[in-house]
Amino acid sequence: MPIHEQSLIRPEDLRTHDQLVVDGVDVSGHWSTFIHSRVVSDYNEELQEQIASLPGGEHIHRCWQCGSCTNACTVNAINPDFNPRFWIYLVRMGLESELLRDKEIIWQCVSCNKCTYVCPRDVFPEGVMKALSHWLELKGHTRKSPAMVFDEVFTEQVIQRGRIEEGRLIRRFFARTGQALGQDWLVEMARRLLRHLPLGLLTRMGLASLRAPRTRGWSGARDALNEYVQEQSAAHRRALGLSELIETARQDASGASGG
Numbered sequence: 001m002p003i004h005e006q007s008l009i010r011p012e013d014l015r016t017h018d019q020l021v022v023d024g025v026d027v028s029g030h031w032s033t034f035i036h037s038r039v040v041s042d043y044n045e046e047l048q049e050q051i052a053s054l055p056g057g058e059h060i061h062r063c064w065q066c067g068s069c070t071n072a073c074t075v076n077a078i079n080p081d082f083n084p085r086f087w088i089y090l091v092r093m094g095l096e097s098e099l100l101r102d103k104e105i106i107w108q109c110v111s112c113n114k115c116t117y118v119c120p121r122d123v124f125p126e127g128v129m130k131a132l133s134h135w136l137e138l139k140g141h142t143r144k145s146p147a148m149v150f151d152e153v154f155t156e157q158v159i160q161r162g163r164i165e166e167g168r169l170i171r172r173f174f175a176r177t178g179q180a181l182g183q184d185w186l187v188e189m190a191r192r193l194l195r196h197l198p199l200g201l202l203t204r205m206g207l208a209s210l211r212a213p214r215t216r217g218w219s220g221a222r223d224a225l226n227e228y229v230q231e232q233s234a235a236h237r238r239a240l241g242l243s244e245l246i247e248t249a250r251q252d253a254s255g256a257s258g259g
């Protein structure tokens, strides 16, 4: 049973009559408001399964639509259009095109986990938000958000070196997101660090940034992690039918070149 929250009804679907009398009763203006019915013909019957196959989305089927997540949500408090409960409903109903109308705000979740603490069904809505963002990106509906780029750079550094070096991390993140390093706030932060940190620590930080240190004996762990990440990423693409698309495109391309 759908929940009709007024804020979720698209303005273009509302119908009113300036002048309307029904059986002698004047129902002009908002008294005669109707919601225009829609015919949905493009259900994605696999949408819930696809989200459940991505990390964080595993328990989406448990949701009973109580709305506690949205009620507690930090982002919803400043933007009522940010509505985890509604998106979980759309996924469970397979309403992909409806979900895509909100694709530019879904990734704005700040991972505060307030929703997760209040959820009575252990759906882990914060994880579902992550799975949704990941799904949008894998399907090519949105570009990678800066937060995702940061996660990638961070993970790459951990896997390759077994430790994090902040200077390198920030430089790579800025380079990949096309941001200039000379931003005022960053220059100010560097100035304050230089002013307040002990010389010995600053020297060690500078050397670490140049040498990019790695954890001793890390190569075995690095190979195992790389293998695991590749396996997981292939599994996610398979679950979304993306590997089939790639294979079909490859076959089409080889057929075209053979002809």
Ligand code: SF4
Residues within 6 Å of the ligand: 069, 072, 073, 074, 075, 076, 084, 108, 109, 110, 111, 112, 113, 114, 115, 116, 125, 126, 129
């Ligand atoms: S984790 Fe995301 S969805 Fe959950 S309450 Fe925080 S901002 Fe809202």
Ligand code: SF4
Residues within 6 Å of the ligand: 062, 063, 064, 065, 066, 067, 068, 069, 070, 085, 088, 115, 118, 119, 120, 121, 122, 123, 124, 125
């Ligand atoms: S709090 Fe949990 S059960 Fe309630 S709507 Fe949100 S995800 Fe569903």
